[in-house]
Structure formats: structure tokens, C-alpha cells
Amino acid sequence: MSPRQRLCIVVPAFNEAQALPALQARIAAVLDTLDLDGRVLYVDDGSRDDTWQVMTALAEADPRVSAIRLSRNFGKELALTAGLDHADADAVVVLDADGQDPPELIPAFVAKWREGFDVVYGTRLARDGESWLKKLTAAAFYRVMARLSSTPVPRDTGDFRLLSRRALDALGKLRERHRFMKGLFAWVGFRQCAIPYHRQARLAGRSKFSYWRLWNFALEGITSFSTVPLRVATYVGLLTSLLAFAFGVWIVLKTLLWGDPVAGYPSLMVVILFLGGIQLMALGILGEYLGRLYDEAKQRPLYLVDEWRPARTD
Numbered sequence: 001m002s003p004r005q006r007l008c009i010v011v012p013a014f015n016e017a018q019a020l021p022a023l024q025a026r027i028a029a030v031l032d033t034l035d036l037d038g039r040v041l042y043v044d045d046g047s048r049d050d051t052w053q054v055m056t057a058l059a060e061a062d063p064r065v066s067a068i069r070l071s072r073n074f075g076k077e078l079a080l081t082a083g084l085d086h087a088d089a090d091a092v093v094v095l096d097a098d099g100q101d102p103p104e105l106i107p108a109f110v111a112k113w114r115e116g117f118d119v120v121y122g123t124r125l126a127r128d129g130e131s132w133l134k135k136l137t138a139a140a141f142y143r144v145m146a147r148l149s150s151t152p153v154p155r156d157t158g159d160f161r162l163l164s165r166r167a168l169d170a171l172g173k174l175r176e177r178h179r180f181m182k183g184l185f186a187w188v189g190f191r192q193c194a195i196p197y198h199r200q201a202r203l204a205g206r207s208k209f210s211y212w213r214l215w216n217f218a219l220e221g222i223t224s225f226s227t228v229p230l231r232v233a234t235y236v237g238l239l240t241s242l243l244a245f246a247f248g249v250w251i252v253l254k255t256l257l258w259g260d261p262v263a264g265y266p267s268l269m270v271v272i273l274f275l276g277g278i279q280l281m282a283l284g285i286l287g288e289y290l291g292r293l294y295d296e297a298k299q300r301p302l303y304l305v306d307e308w309r310p311a312r313t314d
Contacts, residue, residue, distance in 0.1 A: 010083035013097035046073030066311040101160035109162040118190035121161035
């Protein structure tokens with residue numbers, strides 16, 4: 001007889017002590033219905049509350065649960081990377097710790113995987129418990145990414161997905177420091193399909209992503225998978241130079257034809273401030289990409305593990 005297929009559910013968490021017990025109960029109920037060897041791997045991303053104590057308690061209560069504690073808070077993308085690196089299974093499901101993505105959808109993911117798909121991702125039809133501004137900015141971000149990136153990142157899709165073993169191995173070869181996981185999931189390619197679902201409100205606690213962090217996350221995604229901002233800066237600089245040259249020619253001709261009664265101060269300041277603003281914007285864009293090259297050149301580890309609690313064998 002062939003060995004049972006193995007499935008690992010990776011759950012990165014930061015200050016989610018209140019949500020994890022209810023989430024684990026739902027995951028356990030789903031694993032009980034699947035005809036495979038299911039496991040759960042929690043990753044504590046340097047939480048400051050009782051998240052690690054809750055994870056160890058869950059591991060004590062259920063032999064299918066293991067947990068990793070990182071040495072500090074590295075951010076969700078790197079915590080997720082740590083979980084994927086330690087997942088030893090034929091397929092892996094990525095699940096947020098807040099309970100907004102339903103574990104009850106995992107059997108549908110597994111069914112698609114068994115049909116031959118390497119990446120099965122959930123596409124959000126609705127997003128409960130989020131403000132209209134967050135929904136609007138999220139929708140705008142995915143549409144901007146679709147315009148700027150040559151890698152087709154699925155719209156309205158988070159990290160909730162299943163990866164086959166070969167997709168996971170391919171992802172493991174990508175070791176860049178600035179990680180936009182939604183883009184990396186799409187970049188590896190292979191056969192992919194979407195399953196639409198209704199995203200629920202959080203089980204407990206509050207979101208760790210403020211609008212400022214979401215803005216920086218959007219910059220991370222755009223600069224990781226597109227050089228269009230650099231090209232735009234080049235075109236804006238070229239257009240500005242042409243306009244400045246044309247304006248200079250006009251000033252010379254006007255002076256030769258009608259003389260120059262010494263033009264006013266306001267127009268001069270407008271031109272100076274406009275050109276200065278364009279230059280600073282271009283320097284800022286260059287700085288974003290240069291900073292990423294600096295981080296890559298240092299070649300530091302993506303994360304450090306403080307404690308590893310493997311699943312029990314009983």
C-alpha cells in the first residue's frame with residue numbers, strides 16, 4: 001500500500017493569543033474529515049502576548065500540532081517563509097491566524113490539488129469586518145499591481161492557498177530579503193486555479209496592519225515585482241527636460257523680440273519648485289531600489305529560530 005499523503009497547515013501569528021484556540025478547533029475538525037495525514041505548524045513571529053504559551057498548549061493537547069518561535073518579530077512575510085521552510089509534507093496550506101480565511105475550505109483545496117493543480121488559491125468575493133477605505137485601497141492595489149508587474153498576481157487574493165510539493169520546493173529557491181509572498185506564489189508558475197470564498201471577520205483581537213504598514217507593504221510589492229517606477233521617473237525627467245528646454249527657447253525669443261521687463265518672482269519660484277520636486281521624487285524612487293540592493297548585498301539570514309516544538313509521535 002502507498003503511504004498516506006501528508007498535508008501541513010502553516011499558520012504565522014503575531015499577538016494572536018485570543019484567536020488561536022478557536023482557530024485550532026476549526027482546523028482540527030477539518031483535519032478529522034480528510035483522508036490524509038494532516039499536521040499544523042504554528043509560527044510565533046516574536047509575539048509580545050501569550051501567543052507562544054497558547055501554541056505550546058495546543059501542541060500538548062493535539063499531537064498533530066508543532067510550533068516554531070522566532071527570535072524576534074521579523075514580519076509576516078518572513079514568518080511565513082520560516083513556516084514553509086519547516087513544512088515537511090506533500091502539500092502545504094497557508095492560513096492566517098485571525099480566522100478570516102475559513103479552514104473549512106481546505107477540503108476543496110485538497111480536491112483541486114489531487115486533480116493536478118500545484119497552486120490553489122482563495123479569491124475573496126467579500127471582506128467582512130473591514131472598513132470601506134481598506135476594501136477600496138486593497139482593490140486599487142491589486143489592480144495597480146496587474147498594470148505594473150509582468151508577473152500576473154491574482155486580484156483580491158491573499159496568502160490563503162495550497163502549494164504542492166514541487167511548487168513549495170521552487171518557492172524555497174527564492175531567498176530574497178524583501179519578500180512579497182503573493183508575488184512569489186505567482187512567480188513560480190505551475191498549474192494554478194482559484195476558489196472563490198467569502199472572507200469573514202476576525203475571530204478576536206484587531207488587525208496588526210495599520211494604513212501606514214499597508215502603504216509600505218504596497219511599496220514592497222511594487223518595487224519587488226516591477227521596475228516601472230524607475231521607467232516612469234526616466235520618462236518624467238525626459239518630459240520635464242523637454243518642457244524646460246522649450247520654455248527656455250521661448251524666454252530667449254521673447255527677450256529678442258519684445259525685450260524683457262524683468263519677469264515676476266512668482267513664475268520663477270513655480271518653475272524652481274516644480275523641477276526640484278520632480279528631482280526629489282526621482283531620487284526617492286532610486287533610493288527605494290538602492291536600499292533593497294543594500295539589504296540583499298548583506299546576505300543576512302531571513303530569520304532566526306529561537307525555539308522549535310515538533311509534533312509528538314504518539
